[in-house]
Amino acid sequence: MRRHEFQPGRLIAGIVLLVAGVLFAVDARGGLEIPWWVLVPMIGAGLSLAALAGWAAYIVRRGHRREEAGEGVTSGPGRGY
Template sequence: MKRHGFRPAALVMGLVLLALAAAFLLDASGAWDLAPRLSLPLAAGGLTIAGVAAAVSGRRRG
C-alpha cells in the first residue's frame, strides 16, 4: 500500500464530524437536547478550522 502524507485538515474535519455524530446520538437517546442553533455553527466552525488548517499546511509545503 502506498503511503500518503499527513493531512491536518482531514484530521480536524474528521474530529468535528465525530463530535457532531456523538451530539446527534446523545440527542436521539434523550440524554441531551441538541438545538439546531448549536449544531449549524459547530459544523460551520469545524469547516472554517479545517480550511485554515489546509491553508496553513499548504503554505508550509509549497
C-alpha cells in the first residue's frame, strides 16, 4: 500500500461528524436531551476548523514541493513581490 499525505482537515471533519453522530444516536435512544442548537453550531465550527487545517496543510505542502523542485525563495532585491 502506498503512503499518502496526511490530511488533517479530513481527520478533524471526520472526528467532528463522528461525535455529532454519536450524540445524535444517544439522543435518539433517550440517553440525553441534546437540543439542536448545540449540534448545529458544533458541526459548523468543526467543519470551519477542518477547512482551516486543510488550508494550512496545503500551504505547507506547497512550500515543501517548491523547495524540492528547487524553487526556493531567493534573498535580496528583485524577489518579485
